[in-house]
Amino acid sequence: MTAPAPDTDSFAGRDLISMRDYKRDELLAFLDEATFYEGYQEPLLKGKVLASLFFEPSTRTQLSFASAMQRLGGSTLGFSDAKLSSMAKGESLSDTIRVVESYCDIILIRHPREGAARLASESTSLPVINAGDGTNQHPSQTLLDLYTVRQTRGRLDNLKIAFIGDLKYSRTVHSLIETLTHFDNEIFLVSPQSLRTPPEFIEELDARGTVYTEDEDFFSIASDVDIIYTTRIQQERFPDPIEYEKVKNAYRIDREAIERVGADVTLMHPLPRLNEISTDLDDYPGAAYFDQAKNGVTVRKAILSLLLGASR
Amino acid sequence: MTEKGAAEPLIRVSALSEGTVIDHLVAGTALKVLDILGIEFEGAVTIGMNLESRKMGQKDIIKIEHREVSPNEVAKIAVVSPRASFSIIRDFKVVEKFSPTPPKLIEGLIWCKNPSCISREDRVKSKFVVVRMDPLQIRCHYCERSQRKEEIELL
Numbered sequence: 178m179t180a181p182a183p184d185t186d187s188f189a190g191r192d193l194i195s196m197r198d199y200k201r202d203e204l205l206a207f208l209d210e211a212t213f214y215e216g217y218q219e220p221l222l223k224g225k226v227l228a229s230l231f232f233e234p235s236t237r238t239q240l241s242f243a244s245a246m247q248r249l250g251g252s253t254l255g256f257s258d259a260k261l262s263s264m265a266k267g268e269s270l271s272d273t274i275r276v277v278e279s280y281c282d283i284i285l286i287r288h289p290r291e292g293a294a295r296l297a298s299e300s301t302s303l304p305v306i307n308a309g310d311g312t313n314q315h316p317s318q319t320l321l322d323l324y325t326v327r328q329t330r331g332r333l334d335n336l337k338i339a340f341i342g343d344l345k346y347s348r349t350v351h352s353l354i355e356t357l358t359h360f361d362n363e364i365f366l367v368s369p370q371s372l373r374t375p376p377e378f379i380e381e382l383d384a385r386g387t388v389y390t391e392d393e394d395f396f397s398i399a400s401d402v403d404i405i406y407t408t409r410i411q412q413e414r415f416p417d418p419i420e421y422e423k424v425k426n427a428y429r430i431d432r433e434a435i436e437r438v439g440a441d442v443t444l445m446h447p448l449p450r451l452n453e454i455s456t457d458l459d460d461y462p463g464a465a466y467f468d469q470a471k472n473g474v475t476v477r478k479a480i481l482s483l484l485l486g487a488s489r
Numbered sequence: 490m491t492e493k494g495a496a497e498p499l500i501r502v503s504a505l506s507e508g509t510v511i512d513h514l515v516a517g518t519a520l521k522v523l524d525i526l527g528i529e530f531e532g533a534v535t536i537g538m539n540l541e542s543r544k545m546g547q548k549d550i551i552k553i554e555h556r557e558v559s560p561n562e563v564a565k566i567a568v569v570s571p572r573a574s575f576s577i578i579r580d581f582k583v584v585e586k587f588s589p590t591p592p593k594l595i596e597g598l599i600w601c602k603n604p605s606c607i608s609r610e611d612r613v614k615s616k617f618v619v620v621r622m623d624p625l626q627i628r629c630h631y632c633e634r635s636q637r638k639e640e641i642e643l644l
Contacts, residue, residue: 195633269612292607292631311605313633377635 185210189486192298192305195314196352201359205333208324211472211479213489220250221487228281229255230273231308232262232288237448237470238308238317242285245477249487254280274300283485286310304484312348318447319352321476322406325469329443330403333357339365339398339438342408342428342453345372349447350408354378358385365398366391369424372414395428402438405430406445407453431455435463445469508532508554510576511566513542518570519549525565525643531555545572563589565598565643571622591622599627600642606632615644 183206192198199207227246231239234257243253256262262273270293277284278301286297287308294307294314309315327333338357340350344366354364355378364387366374373391382389392398398405407430415421429452435442446454446466458464482489514522516539523536532554542548549570557577558566566573567589577585595617601608608615608631616630625638 197633269610270607271612288607290605290607290610291603291633292629295631296607296613310607311632380635 185483185488186486188483190302190304191484192294192307193316193480193484194294194298194305194307196316196319196356204320204323204356204359207320207476207479207483208327210483211320211324211476214475214478214482217478217489218248219489221482221489222246222249222251222485225251225283225485225487226281227251227253227255227481228277228284229253229257229308230262230277230284230286230288231255231257232259232286232293233309234258235287235308237473238287238315239285241470241473242306242308242317242477242481244474245481248474249478249482251481255285270296271300274305277301278303283481306480306484309348312346312351314352315348316352317473317477317480318349319356320480321469321472322349322353322445322447323356324472324476325445325465326404326443328468328472329463329465333360334362336362336403337365337399337401338362338404338406339367339402340374340406340408341367341395341430343372343410343414344368344374344408346411346414347408347447350406351375351378353406355381358382358387362387363399364389365402367393367395367398367428369393369410369427372410372424395434396437398438400437400439402442404443404445405438407450408447409449409451409453425452429453429455430458432457432461435461504581505552505554505578506581508552508556508578509558510578511551511553511558512548512574512576513545513570514549514551514566514573515570516540516545516547516549519551521569522549522551522566522573525569526553526556526558526562561598564592564595567592568595568598568625568641568643569638571625591619593619594630595619595627598644599636600644601629601632601634602636602640602642603629603632603634606634608632 183203229239246253274297283304285306285308286294288310291311291313294310298305307314307316330336344350410425412421443463443465448466519536519538535552537550539547574588576583597614599615599617601615606629617627618630620626620628626635628635
C-alpha cells in the first residue's frame, strides 16, 4: 500500500545530508515534484541566494546547482577551491558556516572529509545540501539517478539492476544501492575482488531482504537485466599498473557486451567516464548517462525549491 | 574455595562496607572496565574473571571499595558490556541497584575509526547511533561508517 504523498511544505527548512534521513514516500515526493521542473524557468527563487562552498573541486554538481538556481531566478555565490576559503587560514568548518549563513538563504557544501555536511548543518539553521562528503553521501546525485531510472524504465520496482566497476569506493553506488532497498528490485554487484562492495552495505541488503548476487565476471549478470550502472575504476586504487590494465578492460561496456546481456538495457554512469562505456554507444537508445546530467538540473531545481519552501 | 553442597562454586570476598559492585560483565571485559574507571583507587579492588554464570555462561565481576560510578562511566561500561549491573553499597547495604539503559546515541565516548571523518577534527564531539545493542553495532552520526564491538576504541 502506498502512503499518501507528504505535503511539499513539509520539506521547507530541511537539510539534504544523507539518503538515510528520508523515507520512501518522501523520496517519491522529491521525484514527483521534479517532474514539474522539466523546462520550468519562472523566477520562483527571485531574491534567494545559494552559498556554494566547494572545498574540493567538482564540475557537474556545482554547475548544475548554479544553473538550477539561476533558471529559477535566484543567485549563487561561493568558492570552488578550499585554498580560497578562510579554512586555509585555519578557521574551523563550523565557524565558516556561521559566517556564511548571514550571506545566503541556503548552503551547498562539498568537502573531502566524511560527515562535513552533517557538521555544517548543525552549525546553522539554514537548510544545508550535501554535494558530496568524502566517500560517504551525495544525495542529489542519488535523487537524479532515481529520477533517471523512473524516467527510462517507468518504475522503481521489479527491476534487475547491475552495478559494475569500483563498488568499494564509489559513494554514488553505495548511496543508490542503499536507497534502492526501499524498493523491490534484484541487484547484481560486479567488481574485481579488490573493489567489492563493503560488508556494511551487503549487511544492509541482507537486513532489508533485497535479492542480490556478487560476482567478478560481467557476463555472470542475467541476460534480461534492465539497467547497467557503471562507475570509473580509478588507477590510483591499484598499486600494480598491470593489474589496473587487466581490470579496466574487463569491465568495459561496448556493443558486443550490450548484445550479450540484452538489447533493451538502460546504461547509466555518473560521469566523468574514461573508457568504461565505449563512445560508439552514445547513440544507443538505452544510453542514459547524458540524460542523467540533464536531469541533474531538473532534480536540483526541485531540491532547492522544496528546501527553500518556495511554492510553484 | 568451594562451599560444600553449593550448586555453583562461590568465591569468598570480604563484604564491602562502601563502594560499587559491577556484576554481569561480559567475560574478559573486567580489565577494560577498570581502564574506564581509572586505577587511582584508594580502596581494595576485587576482580573475578571468567566466572561461571547461569545467565551468561561466563561473566566477569568487579568490586571496588570506597568508589561510586558516575553516569558517564556507566555509559562507557554499557558500551563494552551492555548487560552489566551496578550495585551501590553504603554501610554494608545495597542502597541502589541498576542496569544501564541501552543508549540510542553515544556521545563523546568513542573515537571514530575512520581517519577521514570530520569528527576527528578538533572541537567536534563524536556521536554514534546505536544500530544494534547485542552484539553492539554503532554508526557514526557524521561519517555514517559502522563499527562493531571489537573495533570500538573508547576516548
